[in-house]
Amino acid sequence: MRVSEILSMQAGAVEHHPLGETGADQAYIAARLFKGSDEPMGRPERWVAPEPVVRAVECLEALSAILKEDTDGADLFVPIQKLPSSTGTVSTGAITRRLQTFARDVGASLHEGRIWPLSPHQFRKTFALFVARGDRSNLLALAAHFKHISVVMTSRGYVGTDFELHELIDEEARAETAVALDRLLSSDWLGGRMGERIVARNHAFRGRAGEQVRRDYIRFV
Template sequence: MSVIVGSIFKRQPGYDGCPHEWVAPPVAVQAISVLEALSEPHRALTARPELWLRLRRGNGAWEWHEVQPELLEIASAPRVSHLLRRFGAALGLSHLDKPWRLTTHQGRKTFARFAALRDRSCLFALAQHLGHRERAQTDHGYVGSDYRLNQEIDAEILNQSVAAWEHMLAAPGLGGRAGAEIVAKRPRFRGSRMKQDLRSYARLLVDAGLVLGVCDWGYCVYREEHSACLGNATGPNPARREPSTCARCQNFVVSAQHRPYWLEQVRRSERLLNEPALPLQTLRIVRARMNEARGLLRALGSDTAEETDHA
């Protein structure tokens, strides 16, 4: 896991300037790598580590030539916002026939609202990630209530569920305990209207109230009485839901699109088993996880010679 290391400046006594770490996804790491490459001449010229060193005035390619160190400074937030607006205009970004004004805070707030409105149990983690001293600040200032956004999220979850059911109804093979049940009971679709019939049946299952959990390692056709994560009437328990728990659950389904995830689990387990310093109990857990992943891969059928060697 990559993190961005910095300091928090919230203008609060005893908190301003506090060291902090932010989780950095791959796209953020790539963006920082690009910024490091762009700023390298300025940093070398000034012997300063900051990535946002720019000329006090002016923009364009000419600013990278014959620059005097004393003319370089860290770009202010208003200047970065101005450059973002120019970038948005160059891309032709618009909303309701009006130019879309990009800001430095926009992505941060949009991410926080989308994540928290979809699962409010993540508010504490969001507050820590954003550097808020109190969870209430995240809830009130970033999340709040947004009826239209809630509608969009519900629509996206509905489309995601329908697409997942379509995939499971058409997949040649499924793994997991619920996967075998679906393969045995699903109708057979044939003829020129097969795609339309598949989608109609998938929508029927969703409208019937079958809760479907979608994640990187598989699907959860949720039934409370079979829930290994000890979920409730509304759905799976997010605190206990993780790959190993799902793998032994009667609600779990895995398809060919999840094969890369489980193959990587096998590879990671094999690397760990080659570590001589691991305690015996850890080795037992790793071996059990590896056997789970191999079992799911066998249920899906071998895809490549490399995978056959691992499974």
């Protein structure tokens, strides 16, 4: 979910709805979708919620109840009014700052000598890559879950296409292909008859002289 959608969650956000005629129930998060919506306060939407998410919301409800005396609403993300910087609402910027503070406090691994500047949107991309790498047949369901374009919820599920998501996956696939080609062309030994043929032609791509040639060829491919 986008951070704006998460921040719109209120107490009682977890809903259970029957899955067709199976007799089973599925948990959903009820919140609001702002991107692409004509409604100033966003339009109500539901997101599929696995059990860890349900537990997280329950914990958040218990924690926010402690601070309810300082607020008038039913928002799950409650600001600490006693802090000088508190404005009465929790903003996207505040969530980003808290993520970065959390990463620093828990000693997150450094990237090029510094803590990676975390942002909520990066988790969406990570989740998309995780699902897409596991099974490409999940893309339509993922596009519906991400709600990048208008989709209609019917008894048969979501139908839609997510161009931004496909571009992201294609970019990742190209990067992985480039790494594989680099290893292939710089190798001194490859198994099998085809491997022997490739190695026999790899001399132009090896060593310092061939490094730029190899890069240009991979970029071309």
